[in-house]
Amino acid sequence: MPDSALCSRTVLVTGATSGIGFETARQLAERGATVLLHGRTDDEALAAADRLIGTAGIDAGRLSVCSADFARLEEVETPARTVVTAHPHLDVLVDNAGIAAPERHTVTADGNEVAFQVNFLAHYLLTCLLEPALIGDPGGRVVNVSSSLHRSASIHWADPNRARRYSRLAAYAQSQLALTVFAADPRVTAVSVHPGVCETALLPVYAHQGVSASEVATHVVRLCDPTVEIVNGAYYDRDERVEPAPGATDDRTVRRLGTLADLLVGRTA
Template identity: 55%
Template sequence: MSAVLNNSSALSGRTALVTGASSGIGWESARLLGELGATVLVHARTAEEGERAVDRLVREAGLDAGRLHAFAADFTQLAEVARLAEQVATAFPSLDLLVNNAAVMAPERCTLSADGNEVSFQVNFLAAHLLAKLLRAPLAAAGEARIVNVSSSLHRTASMNWNDPNRTKKYSRVAAYAQSQLALTMATGDMAPEGSGFTAVSVNPGLCDTALLPLYGRVGAPPAEGAAAVVRLCLPEVRLTNGAYYDGGDIAPTAPAAQEERSQRRLAKLTDLLVTRG
């Protein structure tokens, strides 16, 4: 994999949007994509964080500032997600790669976004779902575009609380976070519907030393290792199966619920409800 990632022209001429690219796996993914020749749209929560991330990519990684573009959106507000999609589609009507990496830990206590959704469920899943939906036109225009959702092995421990997705009655931060990752993994295939012309997959980047590490309570690998697993799936020569979940470079088993058509349909209805309500 390292040899492939050293090809400085592997993604030449392609445009990639990386969400949550101000630090951790997101920043390292933006770095690797840039080193492979891509034009990288660097998303961060605020404009200041985005500009700092771009400055680091130029200063520390030696990337060409002309191929880096900062975008800002706070994913705790779905209106900002929609605004981000509009800005990206206007500036880049052809988008080859969408890396949905933005994620937060679920707080100690149940916390709702301004849109009324449990905050980790919104940031980690609903925002990715909405962004993918609103960017279908530029993704389709690129031809053979890819969506790569950064998920977690914790999704295998999760269950969907259909009657109380915010988990207000029985809240656990680990259960809430795991549910957000299960939803993301389960809905991945729907992000690239049949006939769309592009592909969507999810990936476990492995246990890395990022802001999410306290949820796992163990020592993590450098974020660059997780980013390598993510970026590998962005390479044209790596063949992908739409809707599949990857771990260690190969397709891996998911939680059973992620493959259940009834659960997938139920999640699609719930997602549309929560997003339109926002």
């Protein structure tokens, strides 16, 4: 059912081809938003759009697709340029794409631990590149889909790739802590959310049981709604605003993470 608050909104959802991302895109489109579906490949993004059109009855005119493999940072720049050109004002960016850290320590061609890159660094780079479209008037917002596991994490500043001591759970938790800290970056208005444990490919990282991706996605969609007021850096556990891990919104930590991320993605001041 179209929602007047979302009908004029344009939202980019990363990792929109399955799980929470797909359900978030579906619910936003059903409520009248224009949704940009990101997938790892063109074929995956187009297949997701076809599913929304064919099974959910979404108007094809409210959907567009883009692709980038977040394990390759050079691929992030192309969809970012396309989005900024086609949508000079972007209302919401949902940083959702994510992977479970592999059992064995894995480094991308860019030289970064793969979960840290896919779950955080690629989103950091994408958000920076989309900044011109997000800070117009009225300003847009970023919703980072994080995890309660960020509370068990620490960022290994001297060894973010965890080359010296690797644990898949610790690597995944570090990526989620970084994403949560990034929400407090003052350059764009952003929040992070633990939407709940659901039945996706990431379930083994959390637990043995979870609820449906559709149910979990409602907590993400809520934060995309312009009638829901947000405070930069806020962290939500489902629909409840709670304090994130100690230090996650500390100015020094936010600046330090930005400096590290700029170095790892190759951005210069």
